[in-house]
Amino acid sequence: MRALAVDLGGSHATCAVVEDRTIVRSETLTTERSIGLAPVLGRLAETFHKLLGEAGTRASDCAGLAFCFCGIASHSKAKVLSTNAKYDDATSLDLDGWCRETFGIPLELENDARMALLGEWYAGAARGFEDIVMITLGTGIGGAAMVNGRLLRGKHSQAGLGGHFPVLFNGRPCTCGGMGCAEAEASGWSLPEICRSTRGFESSSLARETPIGFEELFRHADAGDSLAIEVRDRCLAVWAAATVALILAYDPEVVVFGGAVMKSASAILPFLQAHVDRYAWTPWGKVALRSAELGNQAALLGAVPLIQSQAD
């Protein structure tokens, strides 16, 4: 099956022509979540037309366009439902109408964590499993679940928001309106503030880094900076608790970790596996924890299974 796919993140959009498990052509645009989605659509259309030409194919040869959005989106209604400060106009846009007018094909909308899960299930680390949790560690923390071979979406399309399960019931405020969410306690956007509010920050070597990301955090921790070690270990404990919660919620065989933070997988995955082995109540055996294999291609490679399952 041939399909168009777009993966829209907070600061970029990747357009692709895909064929089953292969990305035939792709191109990444820089964009800006604060300007809204409407001004981006024209650029996406231009890019797709260019890629189609390069690939020697036509939109009408594609079964559909898979649109991966970084917020809560209804697959069945093809509507963005909530944006959490990313492309706030998206909730008012008729994306399917835009797609049919522009390309003459239907649009299938899904959020980024579910698309990544679909991609890893179809072509990556979760091949062969039917009970899967996906956790994306990045600027935010995304979660998605497949139970018995089917994506769990929920009544209002928001099942699986594992990054917002409270893991510290009296914790920090989150952009989602909650508090103590895993995302508020250990994600790309919250990390700088967590570091700055930790005692001893002024004398930490991390204080000289701008911006402070997880790559910097892990590097300074490895170099022995005590504040970096403290914050790193706390972030690991937060992710571990969120992982346990997601395992108890969905009873998976495998948990796949993606997102930019997993560039430091060797510092993360062994800790999480040991924690889960010890603390997650899974009398049936051990849940396998794996790094995503597809990197930032996961959502694009979720396009074909998303479109194939459109009758779900």
Next chain:
Amino acid sequence: MRALAVDLGGSHATCAVVEDRTIVRSETLTTERSIGLAPVLGRLAETFHKLLGEAGTRASDCAGLAFCFCGIASHSKAKVLSTNAKYDDATSLDLDGWCRETFGIPLELENDARMALLGEWYAGAARGFEDIVMITLGTGIGGAAMVNGRLLRGKHSQAGLGGHFPVLFNGRPCTCGGMGCAEAEASGWSLPEICRSTRGFESSSLARETPIGFEELFRHADAGDSLAIEVRDRCLAVWAAATVALILAYDPEVVVFGGAVMKSASAILPFLQAHVDRYAWTPWGKVALRSAELGNQAALLGAVPLIQSQAD
């Protein structure tokens, strides 16, 4: 449909003959989880035979026996999988075999939180909904979810263990092997230790209570005891966080709260509703929080829908 039902808790077992949404006859036995389940089965059989006689019916007129167990149980295999220190021999018993030999009818096994959900869905507070979370607050904390009209069981029958989601990532050890579980932070079994380890316990009026349960906690808090107020408020915050996590996990329309602690529902439900309204990221609207309506009959009234859905 007529059915037999047994609700086995840690300290009692209630046997019933049910007909659709009516409990025709029932009787509660005192039992003891530490002695194991095998010695209890003979007493259950006697009790069922007596109840059948009183109801003027026969086991062969019943579509099956619904067995509600206070641990992890596989519905599809009719096997207890994990007991968490309750009736530890149960994992080795052939309950379906026992039932067929004793009554000549099949047995359907499910855990207590899912049975309570089925009962409340069929005959109680969740009638008319298809997306439901059930939380039982008692000696432990149970969780169960129905998504799109179907119980969510998971690959190994343990989806929905909401009482063990960590809500305090560096918190207390739990009987499940985890730490910082809602159950470890605010349940019947953990409450006495939580009170005793809270600063100021010796001078609290609660120190004169034995045992310390939630009824005592709420009463002393209402009377102005500062330690009781502190612990009560902390328990409410723990339950609120667990509720938010379960909402984000399963995307329900309604959350039903059952269990013995809900005798103090008026002190609990308004707080939880306000917390969820404020902190749970549900852009579609407000999740309804309700008290269970069926009390300790919920699991028994789940018998008929459990048996009806046996093909699931």
